[in-house]
Amino acid sequence: MMDWTDRNCRAFHRHLSARALLYTEMVTADAVIHGQRDRLLGFDPIEQPVALQLGGSEPAKLAEAARIGADYGYCEINLNVGCPSERVQSGAFGACLMREPELVADCLTAMREAVSVPVTVKHRLGVDDDDPRERLFSFVETQAKAGTTSFVVHARKAWLKGLSPKENRELPPLDYEIVAELKRTHPHLEIILNGGIAELDTAERELARVDGVMLGRAAYHEPALLLSVDARIFGDGAPVRSADQAARDFRPWILQRLSEGAVLHSITRHMLGLFAGRPGARQWRRILSERAPGARGAQAIAIYDDALNAVHPRESAVAE
Numbered sequence: 001m002m003d004w005t006d007r008n009c010r011a012f013h014r015h016l017s018a019r020a021l022l023y024t025e026m027v028t029a030d031a032v033i034h035g036q037r038d039r040l041l042g043f044d045p046i047e048q049p050v051a052l053q054l055g056g057s058e059p060a061k062l063a064e065a066a067r068i069g070a071d072y073g074y075c076e077i078n079l080n081v082g083c084p085s086e087r088v089q090s091g092a093f094g095a096c097l098m099r100e101p102e103l104v105a106d107c108l109t110a111m112r113e114a115v116s117v118p119v120t121v122k123h124r125l126g127v128d129d130d131d132p133r134e135r136l137f138s139f140v141e142t143q144a145k146a147g148t149t150s151f152v153v154h155a156r157k158a159w160l161k162g163l164s165p166k167e168n169r170e171l172p173p174l175d176y177e178i179v180a181e182l183k184r185t186h187p188h189l190e191i192i193l194n195g196g197i198a199e200l201d202t203a204e205r206e207l208a209r210v211d212g213v214m215l216g217r218a219a220y221h222e223p224a225l226l227l228s229v230d231a232r233i234f235g236d237g238a239p240v241r242s243a244d245q246a247a248r249d250f251r252p253w254i255l256q257r258l259s260e261g262a263v264l265h266s267i268t269r270h271m272l273g274l275f276a277g278r279p280g281a282r283q284w285r286r287i288l289s290e291r292a293p294g295a296r297g298a299q300a301i302a303i304y305d306d307a308l309n310a311v312h313p314r315e316s317a318v319a320e
Contacts, residue, residue, distance in 0.1 A: 004220055009270040010047045010112065013219065015250045016226035019234040022050045026080045029056035041072045046253070051076035053122070055083065057097060059110035070115040079104070079113060081123040082154045085157035095124050095158035101139045105146035105281040109156075112147060122152040122194070125175060127160055133178055140182060140189070150190040152214055153179045200225065200232050207233070221273045243274050247308055255301060264300035265292040268307075275311050283310035 003025060005013075005223040014083035027040055043050060054077060056062045066077045081104055083094035097104050104121070104303045111119045121143060126135030156172040174196045183191040197203055199292070203213040219226055224243045230236040241249075242293055254267055268288045275281040287307040295303050 004270070004290050006270075007043050007047065008262070008267045009220070010050060010186065010311070011044055011253055012250060012267070012270050013223065014047050015246050015253070016223055017229040019230045019236065020226065021076070022047060023078065024050065024052050024074075026055045026083060027055045027065075029054055029058065029061040032065035032068050033061060037068065037072075041069060041074075041211065043072070043074075044253075045073075048073075051078050051120070054079045054111075055080050055094060057100075057103060057107065059106045062107045063110035064113040066119065067114040070117050075115065076118045076120060076124055077115060078120045078152070079108060079111065081121055082158065095127050095229060096160060098123055098127050098130075098135060098139055098158075101142040104139075105143055105148070108143060108148045109146050114217055119148070120150040120152060120190075121148055122154065124154050124156060124158045125178065126157045128157070130157065132157055132175060133181075136178060136182060137185070140186065144186065144189055149188075151182075152192040152194050153182065153226045155179050155193060155195040176206060176209075180206075183210050200228055219276035220270070223271070223274050224274050224276065243278070244308075247271070247274060247311075251301075251304065254304060258297060258300050261296070263293070264288075264295040264303060268292050268304065278311065280311035283307070 005023060005025045010024070013020070013022055024041075024043075031040055041052070052066075052072075052074040054062060054065050054069070056065065056079075069077050080094065081097045108119055108121060123139065125132035126139075136153070142153070155176050155178070159172060173233065175226045176193065180192050181190065183189070190211045193206050193210045193216055194214035194216065197206070197213055197215055198218040203215070206213055215225065224246075227243065228240050229245060230238070231240050250271075254264070257267055258264065265288075269292070272285045272288060275284050284307050287303065287310055291306075292300070292301045
């Protein structure tokens, strides 16, 4: 979710679900250590609970980056060993590290020793011609032996040769059964299923076999999916809000960010799919796509209100 789940996206998603654990986009350990930390790591307390996802392959650097992240207030530090992009491979981390399980174990151990918050790992079933069952179970058992107890499993292999990152999200077949088998074999470990979950019916079904599910692109492209998460997944009794109400509730946060100098598009680019399938959804997307770029201040919030009115004129009208 690089370039997607930034602080504006996470704040918006938090307005849709109070309970879901949110993840940052992956940030490299070197960037955390040497980069502009407030820009990379800064977040609003309303985003909590939120986990920091790191990329890297050097234990000492990952430990330092994890410590910095914990000091910023993140409630979990996650090591990404599943990203198949070329720029990640060139840095010798991401999915290619599944073939170096001992190094991954050293990285996770160093991270755990550096922080008091949970340290987790996100990974694939294997890479290229690996036998998925052999690679997955061996990898997890190596990490568990070293002390890791929580695993986010993307239920696809990663093809590092011949497939683009986009194709790696779609072409390798999903295998939820092998992830369920992993949980049955290791009941003491926390196993979270990731990959291809596009609706809450699927999430609820798989939660009977694993400890958690991760929603990625489905939640981004159709964020209204998150409106029912607290009730259906966490059992909260509060009435499920409408997308209209969530968009109105988010308006004060947009005003706050605009007052800090943000451009409207940097916020609303994450909201384009909120009204997918609803009357007025096309106008909502068109107004925000065409008019939000470059818009600031009073002009920007007026554009947002116009977009709301296009979806549901009477219910969504907002006064300053």
